[in-house]
Amino acid sequence: MSANIGPELQRLIDLLAKMPGLGPRSAKRAALYLLKKREPVMRPLAFALAEAADKVKACAVCGNWDSIDPCAICADATRDKTVLCVVQDVGDLWALERAGAHRGRYHVLGGLLSPLDGIGPDDLNIGALVARAQGGAVKEIVLALSATVDGQTTAHYLSERLGETGVSVTRLSQGVPVGGELDYLDEGTLAAAMKTRRPV
Amino acid sequence: MSANIGPELQRLIDLLAKMPGLGPRSAKRAALYLLKKREPVMRPLAFALAEAADKVKACAVCGNWDSIDPCAICADATRDKTVLCVVQDVGDLWALERAGAHRGRYHVLGGLLSPLDGIGPDDLNIGALVARAQGGAVKEIVLALSATVDGQTTAHYLSERLGETGVSVTRLSQGVPVGGELDYLDEGTLAAAMKTRRPV
Numbered sequence: 001m002s003a004n005i006g007p008e009l010q011r012l013i014d015l016l017a018k019m020p021g022l023g024p025r026s027a028k029r030a031a032l033y034l035l036k037k038r039e040p041v042m043r044p045l046a047f048a049l050a051e052a053a054d055k056v057k058a059c060a061v062c063g064n065w066d067s068i069d070p071c072a073i074c075a076d077a078t079r080d081k082t083v084l085c086v087v088q089d090v091g092d093l094w095a096l097e098r099a100g101a102h103r104g105r106y107h108v109l110g111g112l113l114s115p116l117d118g119i120g121p122d123d124l125n126i127g128a129l130v131a132r133a134q135g136g137a138v139k140e141i142v143l144a145l146s147a148t149v150d151g152q153t154t155a156h157y158l159s160e161r162l163g164e165t166g167v168s169v170t171r172l173s174q175g176v177p178v179g180g181e182l183d184y185l186d187e188g189t190l191a192a193a194m195k196t197r198r199p200v
Numbered sequence: 201m202s203a204n205i206g207p208e209l210q211r212l213i214d215l216l217a218k219m220p221g222l223g224p225r226s227a228k229r230a231a232l233y234l235l236k237k238r239e240p241v242m243r244p245l246a247f248a249l250a251e252a253a254d255k256v257k258a259c260a261v262c263g264n265w266d267s268i269d270p271c272a273i274c275a276d277a278t279r280d281k282t283v284l285c286v287v288q289d290v291g292d293l294w295a296l297e298r299a300g301a302h303r304g305r306y307h308v309l310g311g312l313l314s315p316l317d318g319i320g321p322d323d324l325n326i327g328a329l330v331a332r333a334q335g336g337a338v339k340e341i342v343l344a345l346s347a348t349v350d351g352q353t354t355a356h357y358l359s360e361r362l363g364e365t366g367v368s369v370t371r372l373s374q375g376v377p378v379g380g381e382l383d384y385l386d387e388g389t390l391a392a393a394m395k396t397r398r399p400v
Binding site: 004005006007008009011012015018020021026029030031032033034035038041042043044045046047049050051052053055056065066067068071072073090091094097 | 289
């Protein structure tokens with residue numbers, strides 16, 4: 001970049017540019033915005049980053065990120081202990097919580113099996129999941145994984161591993177998205193929706 | 201947002217969502233990314249934000265942002281003192297520097313005149329510009345302002361104010377952008393390019 005941007009500002013722009021959703025140009029725009037909002041946004045953001053980096057930890061039970069351990073969901077006695085929802089990442093957990101789609105607890109894998117990227121079972125939070133399944137309290141495990149090759153590979157592997165524990169293993173249904181127009185759907189989704197059609 | 205995101209994490213997401221280019225959803229994604237890159241990105245970013253908030257100041261001469269005052273451009277003796285380029289914002293100065301389009305110095309207005317938004321001459325860095333024009337060293341002032349209504353209003357006002365100082369006032373030419381296809385250009389640009397046509 002330009003030699004005429006001071007080193008502190010350049011370092012800030014370079015770091016902002018590493019964030020997903022911000023490229024080099026929007027990082028500059030963000031830096032200018034922040035410098036104009038030093039007290040209301042910039043300093044609080046610096047503080048919030050440092051504080052979250054210190055305090056937010058992975059829950060020892062489920063892998064969710066929270067400043068308490070066990071996390072607020074695992075500590076919530078009103079949530080169903082018998083149903084575990086397995087997700088790839090904390091972002092997926094947030095999406096399911098936003099939808100209010102699951103009243104049980106979670107288990108965060110921290111990724112998907114991906115032989116091409118060298119990610120095997122030992123790289124994911126799978127041992128703890130099997131231990132929870134064997135613990136006796138869990139009756140059903142819902143695999144809420146992406147409908148991608150890696151997601152399906154992981155779901156297949158987990159259903160085999162968990163099959164030995166006697167827990168019932170389910171997965172999210174596939175079909176037409178709510179509000180989706182048939183005309184714009186891919187063939188795979190349409191075929192799946194037709195195959196698993198249900199009485200009205 | 202969800203009640204199941206810890207307060208430290210929620211505060212971080214809320215602050216990230218205020219940045220231009222990041223909405224509530226991409227702020228969550230950014231927060232997850234940062235938590236995964238605590239040492240290489242998150243803590244350095246917290247530090248860079250705090251440091252830039254402390255050290256980066258507006259140059260007392262031209263209004264550019266730098267950690268030294270006068271800024272690196274004003275302090276650079278090799279740059280032409282006789283030509284001043286007037287820009288709306290530091291981002292525009294960076295764009296001109298990136299293009300290597302200007303070897304003189306700059307003057308950052310900090311905005312544009314906008315009667316509708318209640319922004320008048322006293323809200324902008326105009327007094328200092330007139331003083332620089334009267335100082336004797338400056339021979340030409342290039343108005344590099346946006347080709348919008350506010351930009352043209354500001355350019356008109358500045359050319360009247362600066363006309364009294366005897367300095368020659370110019371502005372960027374308008375025309376077909378390099379690489380631009382005529383078919384996709386608006387009528388205003390085409391008309392301007394035709395009106396200011398030049399011998400080949």
